[in-house]
Amino acid sequence: MLSTFISPVQLEKAVLHFLAIALAAPAENHPCIPVPGGDVTLVFHGLDIVQERGRLPLLVLDFDCGKFRLQVEFFGHLAPAKFHCARLYDGDEVVAEHLFADPGTVYRSxxxxxxxxxxxxxxxxxxxxxxxxxxxxxxxxxxxxxxxxxxxxxxxxxxxxxxxxxxxxxxxxxxxxxxxxxxxxxxxxxxxxxxxxxxxxxxxxxxx
Structure with a gap:
């Protein structure tokens, strides 16, 4: 379970904190932004937008965390109600994941x-x-x-x-x-x- 690595609440706080750092940090510090995430440190790796016909656009954020990679998806933009899911990767293998909300629903935390x-x-x-x-x-x-x-x-x-x-x-x-x-x-x-x-x-x- 992803919660054994970082709890959902810790993950929410870490990603919201990441955006605060992006707003405050000098441009030369991008994109390698370290973010506290409970017992781990997340390092921002990059982002992408996945758009498919008939579906909500997905904002995808990637973070490095030690030997793992953490991918967090949002419906359209980064906001508390827009969390979709998070996946922890070891190489190309998904070793843990957490679903915040299905498409068409609002995440209430x-x-x-x-x-x-x-x-x-x-x-x-x-x-x-x-x-x-x-x-x-x-x-x-x-x-x-x-x-x-x-x-x-x-x-x-x-x-x-x-x-x-x-x-x-x-x-x-x-x-x-x-x-x-x-x-x-x-x-x-x-x-x-x-x-x-x-x-x-x-x-x-x-x-x-």
Whole structure:
């Protein structure tokens, strides 16, 4: 089982942390980005988009971890609700795998629930998080993807319900702290600004 190597929650945190590092790290540090993953260290190896007619595009991230290779798949972009599956390879052989969610379903994790709890009760936490992580995915993955995939992430922003601006992504006390804002969120028929702070890719504070 993959969970004997890295638990699903550790894997979620590690991949969200990876994207935070990509946003904060100088370009010369790409693509060999080391990411803490519980008892192991994952080193980003590359990404690809798999598109088949009639199916959702799959974002595929590859990490080296010692003698193994870890492949994590997402539905379209990197977000808590978009986890699809993870496979651990020894050479070309799959030695362990974990299914987060089937196509057409939303992955609901304990971590995502904790992040949604940071939003005020009046906010549509699911919609805001979905939009934020789409923009975060486009911004961070554009830093590490092959040039030919840049257009994919550029077009993806157009499907977002809200427009986000990244105010900062920097190291503070050994954690990557991001601050994002949107000014076009509507709550109770009134336009309201929303600012969201993340640490290592996890939402920790929301102000409206």
């Amino acid at each position: 304990e971590l995502a629930g904790e992040m949604e709890a940071a939003f005020p009760d009046s906010a549509d936490a699911g919609a805001l998080m979905g939009s934020l992580y789409l923009w975060r995915s486009c911004a961070g993955l554009s830093c590490v993807c092959p040039e030919e995939l840049g257009k994919y992430f550029g077009k993806m922003k157009s499907v977002s319900r809200y427009v986000w601006e990244l105010l900062k992504a920097e190291y503070t006390n050994d954690a990557v702290v991001e601050k994002w804002i949107t000014s076009d969120y509507t709550c109770a028929s009134d336009s309201a600004g929303v600012s969201v702070v993340l640490e290592n890719g996890v939402v920790v504070n929301v102000n409206m």
